[in-house]
Amino acid sequence: MNSREIHLKRRPNGVPTAADFELATVPVPSPKPGEMLVRNVFMSVDPYMRGRMVERESYVPPFRLGAALEGGAVAQVVESNGGPFPVGTYITHMAGWREYAVIGGTGVMPIDPKAPLSAYLGVLGMPGMTAYAGLLKHGQPKEGETVFVSAAAGAVGSLVCQIARIKGCKVIGTAGSDDKVRYLLDEVGCDHALNYKTAGDLTKAISAKLPGGVDIYFENVGGAHLVAALNVMRPFGRIAVCGMIDQYNATTMPEGPGNIVQVIPKRLNIRGFIVSDHYDMLPAFMTDMSQWIAEGRIKWRETVYEGIESATDAFVGLFQGENLGKAVVRLGPDKL
Ligand SMILES: NC(=O)c1ccc[n+]([C@@H]2O[C@H](COP(=O)([O-])OP(=O)(O)OC[C@H]3O[C@@H](n4cnc5c(N)ncnc54)[C@H](OP(=O)(O)O)[C@@H]3O)[C@@H](O)[C@H]2O)c1
Incomplete structure (x- = not known):
């Protein structure tokens, strides 16, 4: 054969x-x-x-x-x-x-x-586990906080948005088309969504939706998204660095974010992670995710x-x- x-x-x-x-x-x-x-x-x-x-x-x-x-x-x-x-x-x-x-x-x-x-x-596999562990362990969401998610209409991002909503947070997601923005608002349940290709200055666009700033940034993209996140983060905010897809095909090393200095006055916690670091959370993930799906609280x-x-x-x-x-x-x- x-x-x-x-x-x-x-x-x-x-x-x-x-x-x-x-x-x-x-x-x-x-x-x-x-x-x-x-x-x-x-x-x-x-x-x-x-x-x-x-x-x-x-x-x-x-x-x-x-x-x-x-x-x-x-x-x-x-x-x-x-x-x-x-x-x-x-x-x-x-x-x-x-x-x-x-x-x-x-x-x-x-x-x-x-x-x-x-x-x-997807939802019951590696991306679901990535969203669950990355947000809960490194984002440490608390009820009433604000969460910014990039690549929000993708496998990981769409689940991060929904888990953040389940945890009582307000969510803003970015994606690369108007159809994806509609999907984020209508199906994923984001409070706000932006098309990063047409939104203009991302810092201004996010601040217009969330004037009080962002407590957690779930990073999937890097580049201009990270710059904007650093600008809009609130003091003691957390950045869970899951991916930086903006760089994966780069042939030269991009310049670092010029505003990285903001981690000091804002006392930000920036933490990279790999899903396999968190397999101890696998049983809790399977239990919670299966329950949320059964209750209709997670869609994919x-x-x-x-x-x-x-x-x-x-x-x-x-x-x-x-x-x-x-x-x-x-x-x-x-x-x-
Ligand atoms: N740390 C870990 O253990 C771990 C595990 C799984 C995934 N990840 C990371 O998580 C991120 C999302 O992964 P995923 O599996 O959920 O993929 P995905 O979001 O389903 O697919 C990738 C999406 O990224 C967006 N994108 C592609 N190039 C972009 C660019 N230059 N700027 C902005 N957006 C861009 C596209 O959506 P738009 O239409 O919105 O541009 C695309 O649909 C990736 O960075 C991945 O490497 C990390």
């Missing part, structure tokens, strides 16, 4: 293009003792994968050239050679970017197939791309704002 998978052909320079990737057809090996053959149903594309395309030391090793990319996926076990889960089990694992994979038990978790399978790559959207051949478009689309909510690629039917 053959499987199709996406290889990294060369390391992207700037925004990745189709020429950086290759769709390869490869034979699927038989599972060795302790292994399983799994059929991927959905795979995730995430902004952090851009960092793994660069040859450098980081918290995860770089992707290898000429080899399949890796990333979160939801799969069904189709053959087991004494592997950890029986045939038919739905799991999440890290051998995405391919139709079939032979895996052991490392990084594999069984899932409840009663929830939509793709949700385990997905942008679904069809077929392995669309995976690179899905990935590159993240940097062009093409996704609303979580971007996923469907690789096969839920059930065979």
